Amino acid sequence: MQVYRGGELAQAYAVSTSLRPPSNAKGSLGTPLGLHAVVEKIGHGQPPGVVFKSRVPTGRHFSELGEEENRGNLITTRILWLQGLEPGVNRGGDVDTHDRYIYIHGCNHEDRIGTPQSAGCVLMRNLDVIELFDQVRTGDQVWIGA
Secondary structure (H helix, E strand, O other), X not given: OEEEEOOEEEEEOOOEOEOOOOOOOOOOOOOOOEEEEEEEEEOOOOOOOEEEEOOEEEEEEHHHOOHHHHHOOOEEEEEXXXXXXXXXXXXXXXXXXXXXXXXXXXXOOHHHOOXXXXXXXXXXXXXXXXXXXXXXXXXXXXXXXX
16 A cells, blocks of 8 residues: 655555455455545544454454454454445445445454455554554545556
């Protein structure tokens, strides 16, 4: 992931996207392509590694969970909820990024960052997502390309 300010590259982060091919379709579990915006920032002030359920912090760090609970990809640390900006491509109907709950968020498998592993979201290391969260504003645009 690359962050630009004033047309200049300001920061780059390693991320993971979907295990499946990119797709904007509901139910595809693919990372949606195209122009998006950050429409909600969730988790300000939460400690790194805290697990979220339904966008609410549980108060538990992923390391406190059992092996079974920790096996899958958890939503941790911060959430940047995305909304598609292209009607018919990633907004509205069966291609709506927001309705698919597509986020940029921290994860519990940081050792796998850089390899496909999500169910559509963009996964980041926990300290990286805090840094990004503190830099972006609601309304900032996000381009997701193949």
